[in-house]
Amino acid sequence: MIIDVDSHGEPPESVIAEAWARTGMEPYDVGETTMRFVAGDLLQTLPREQWPELADLLPPGAAAIAGLETVDGFAYDGAEQSGVADPAKRLAWLDVQGIDAENVISLRGITSTRFLDDRDAARDLIVACNSYMGELHQGCNDRLWPTTALTFEDLDWCVDELTRMRGLGSRSFLLHAVPVNGIPHFHSAYDKIWSAAVDLGMLPILHVGANPVMFADGWANVEGNMTLLRQLGVCQGHQAIQVFLNGLVFGGVLERHPDLTVLIAECGIHWFGGTVEHMEQRNARNGVGPRMYFGEYPWSLSPTEFVRRNIRITPLPTPDQDPRRLLDALPECIVFSSDYAHNEGNPNPVAYYEALLADLPAATRASFFGGSIAAAFERMGGGLASSRITNV
Numbered sequence: 001m002i003i004d005v006d007s008h009g010e011p012p013e014s015v016i017a018e019a020w021a022r023t024g025m026e027p028y029d030v031g032e033t034t035m036r037f038v039a040g041d042l043l044q045t046l047p048r049e050q051w052p053e054l055a056d057l058l059p060p061g062a063a064a065i066a067g068l069e070t071v072d073g074f075a076y077d078g079a080e081q082s083g084v085a086d087p088a089k090r091l092a093w094l095d096v097q098g099i100d101a102e103n104v105i106s107l108r109g110i111t112s113t114r115f116l117d118d119r120d121a122a123r124d125l126i127v128a129c130n131s132y133m134g135e136l137h138q139g140c141n142d143r144l145w146p147t148t149a150l151t152f153e154d155l156d157w158c159v160d161e162l163t164r165m166r167g168l169g170s171r172s173f174l175l176h177a178v179p180v181n182g183i184p185h186f187h188s189a190y191d192k193i194w195s196a197a198v199d200l201g202m203l204p205i206l207h208v209g210a211n212p213v214m215f216a217d218g219w220a221n222v223e224g225n226m227t228l229l230r231q232l233g234v235c236q237g238h239q240a241i242q243v244f245l246n247g248l249v250f251g252g253v254l255e256r257h258p259d260l261t262v263l264i265a266e267c268g269i270h271w272f273g274g275t276v277e278h279m280e281q282r283n284a285r286n287g288v289g290p291r292m293y294f295g296e297y298p299w300s301l302s303p304t305e306f307v308r309r310n311i312r313i314t315p316l317p318t319p320d321q322d323p324r325r326l327l328d329a330l331p332e333c334i335v336f337s338s339d340y341a342h343n344e345g346n347p348n349p350v351a352y353y354e355a356l357l358a359d360l361p362a363a364t365r366a367s368f369f370g371g372s373i374a375a376a377f378e379r380m381g382g383g384l385a386s387s388r389i390t391n392v
Contacts, residue, residue: 001370002350003384004094004102005172005314006207006265006337009085011132016108019128023121027112036115039233041213042220057226083341085133087140093340094143097350100370101384102338103172103205105147106133110174111209119153126151130161134168141169147205148173152180155189159196171377172203175262177211177244185244186251194257201381203373208266211240238271245311249279254306255299261376264313265337269321272313273329279303308332312372317346317353324357327364336369 010016020027036043038059043051051057085104094102109129113122126149133146148165150158150173162173183189197204213236222228241264248254248262264272280303284291291297301309308330314337315321323334336353339345346352350369357365377384 001366001374002097002099002336003370003373004099004338004340004349005203005263005312005335005373006205007090007102007104007340007345008107008342009083009090009104009133010106010108011129011136012084015128015132016112016125019125022124022128023118025116025118025121037111037209038230039220040115042215042229042233045215045217046220052224052226052229056224057229059230085136087137087144090144091140097338097348099338099350101143101145103145103147103203104133104137105172105174105205105207106130106149107174107207107209109149110151113151114210114212119151123151123153123157127161130165130170131168134165134170137169145169145171147171148202150174152176155183155192159192162196162200162202166200166202170202172205172263173197174210175204175206177206177240184247184251186247186253190253191256194253194260198257198259198380201377203261203263203376203380205263205265206241206244206267208237211237211244211267213237213239238267238275241267242271242275245275245307246279248310249299249303249306250282252299254301254310258309259379261310261312261373261380263335263373264311266316266339267313269313269315269323269326269334272333273326276304276307276330279307304330312376316344317349318344322356323368324360327357327360327368331364331367332372334368335373 016027039057085106090104094100106129109126113125116122130146130148137144137146146165146169148162148170150161152158162170165173177185179185193204196202215232215236219232220229222232254260280286282290282294283302284294284297285302299306309332312333312335313326314335315323316339317337326334336349337345338349340347340349353368354365357368374384
């Protein structure tokens with residue numbers, strides 16, 4: 001069983017353009033969106049009039065992604081960063097790869113509206129993307145699962161949208177790792193989201209691009225060095241997720257919702273093991289020191305046990321995100337994804353990991369490729385049933 005938890009496809013540009021037209025606003029172009037993506041959180045510390053010119057800030061790869069120029073050494077290897085969703089082609093690719101099923105994530109709705117002040121307009125655009133992806137994949141929901149995008153100003157609306165999209169075959173939704181309207185994820189008001197996720201069998205996904213970082217004033221003062229600005233802008237992509245994980249564990253979310261599983265995708269893996277270790281060090285059951293500083297630890301499982309049961313993280317299939325060390329330390333937590341059809345993904349991800357993990361035990365490889373995520377779905381909403389995947 002092979003389940004790809006993070007792949008990508010987007011509605012055609014006409015759908016995006018029509019949705020923007022209904023807002024009455026001009027859409028961000030690819031350059032503006034990319035600029036905000038690579039350094040937007042850092043630039044928020046500056047007045048808008050002090051932002052660099054787009055042409056200066058835009059990295060070379062963004063021009064290549066937009067098809068504006070060719071950059072030596074930068075290739076897609078058959079992938080397309082802004083690839084339009086095409087179920088027939090995707091099913092054929094799954095067959096070649098030997099992948100049984102996958103989440104198909106559309107990011108256009110959340111990335112293009114992340115900095116939009118008009119949140120009603122943002123919601124309309126997100127709904128348009130959700131509807132297109134859900135309707136497009138009718139008839140192949142046993143293998144292609146469109147991921148639901150959300151904006152979290154109205155939690156009751158989120159539950160309604162999750163329910164609607166589950167009816168269209170969605171098995172996951174995109175989650176922000178920061179509070180909205182002052183409501184953190186461990187707050188009792190958020191329990192309706194976690195309950196809906198479990199009841200509907202929908203996997204919450206923390207995906208790169210939806211987890212704003214906090215920077216102190218001054219870090220954007222790079223004296224015109226745009227490479228430095230871009231490097232600083234993306235160096236803390238896991239920051240909000242670390243706080244989020246602490247909130248889930250120490251705030252009791254995973255105690256109240258034992259069947260919940262949360263997936264972290266495209267946010268790196270280098271920080272994950274250390275974060276779990278640091279949470280464990282603050283477990284008051286481990287000694288008088290943590291208890292003196294933090295008080296009693298009231299939950300039934302340790303932080304590490306909660307993470308192993310309820311948190312999953314997927315690496316990119318690239319040499320800089322080798323999962324073998326984490327598979328040894330936290331084997332249940334590390335799961336497979338292709339990131340296809342993004343250029344930083346891999347058009348042959350199964351072969352890549354089969355070679356990389358060849359020396360690991362068969363049970364570890366089986367858990368990585370699909371067993372761990374299938375078990376999570378089994379806990380949430382009745383498992384997976386399809387022509388190729390049987391309930392586990």
